[in-house]
Amino acid sequence: MINQNSFLPTLANIRGIAKKLHRSVLFWEAFVKYCKFYGIPPMTIRLDIAVGWNSTFFMLGITVFLRKAIQHLVEDYSKELGEFKLSDYEWELADVLLVFLMPFQHCTKRFECQHISRDWYVLSCKTNSDYVFFAYDTLYNNLDDVKAALVAKEGLGCLPRAVYLNDALTAMAQTLKEYYTQSPD
Numbered sequence: 001m002i003n004q005n006s007f008l009p010t011l012a013n014i015r016g017i018a019k020k021l022h023r024s025v026l027f028w029e030a031f032v033k034y035c036k037f038y039g040i041p042p043m044t045i046r047l048d049i050a051v052g053w054n055s056t057f058f059m060l061g062i063t064v065f066l067r068k069a070i071q072h073l074v075e076d077y078s079k080e081l082g083e084f085k086l087s088d089y090e091w092e093l094a095d096v097l098l099v100f101l102m103p104f105q106h107c108t109k110r111f112e113c114q115h116i117s118r119d120w121y122v123l124s125c126k127t128n129s130d131y132v133f134f135a136y137d138t139l140y141n142n143l144d145d146v147k148a149a150l151v152a153k154e155g156l157g158c159l160p161r162a163v164y165l166n167d168a169l170t171a172m173a174q175t176l177k178e179y180y181t182q183s184p185d
Contacts, residue, residue, distance in 0.1 A: 002059060007165055007168065008092050008095060010090040010097075011048075011056070011087055011097075013083075013085070013090065014045070014059060014060070014084075014086070014094065015048070015059075015085060016075075016081075016083070016084040017045065017061075017063075017070060017074065017081065017084045018044070018045035018046075018047050018059070018131040019047070020041060020080070020084070021044060022044065022047075027073065027077065027080075027081070029071060030073055030076065031070075031165075033074050034068070034069040034072040034073055034076075035066065035069045037069075038068045038069055038072075040065070040068065040069055041109075042069075043062060043066070044172065045059060045062050045063055045066070046058050046059050046062060052103055052173065053104045053108065053172075054104070054105050054108040056097070056101060057101040057102065057104065057105040058098055059097055060094050060101070063094060064091075064094055064098055067091060070086075071086075074086075077167065086135070089159075092159075093165075096156065096159070096165075100142070100146055103138055103139060103142045104139060107135040107138065107139055130167060133168060136176070136180050140173070143169055143172065143176070146167055146169060147169050147170075150162045150163075150165055150166040150169070151166065162184065
């Protein structure tokens, strides 16, 4: 069961909206109409996977971009989608999570060692140990900076769920540490 004081309900609501859009022609057609109304190109919300920070980053990025159309859809179909309605606070939290995950996305992309050229040929690269150290250092610094902001008396520290986000960051730091210990010397 999801703790209502954590940030997980926000992600669960986003996943719920995405699933409804994937499964219902009615909702998809209405959503496309709202996107056009707001001048936003309609696109599907990519579902994230439990083990991929990168996938959560992409899910949040698309959702934040499509915010107006999503809000309109959920309001107009409140009977069917009302349980997934995001409050203003939850939208702000989605923004915070998106910005927080950005450095992780960049490092993950580099670790995957795949870049697509203008000609759409997949080029491989070699990740050297210097970059591995630099990437982990960058990610640890990002975690430390956000954790410090969450315990401050202003800014992120004022968020009602700051303590829960801080707990999640502690868990992420532990996972990152496990990955680091498995990296080649």
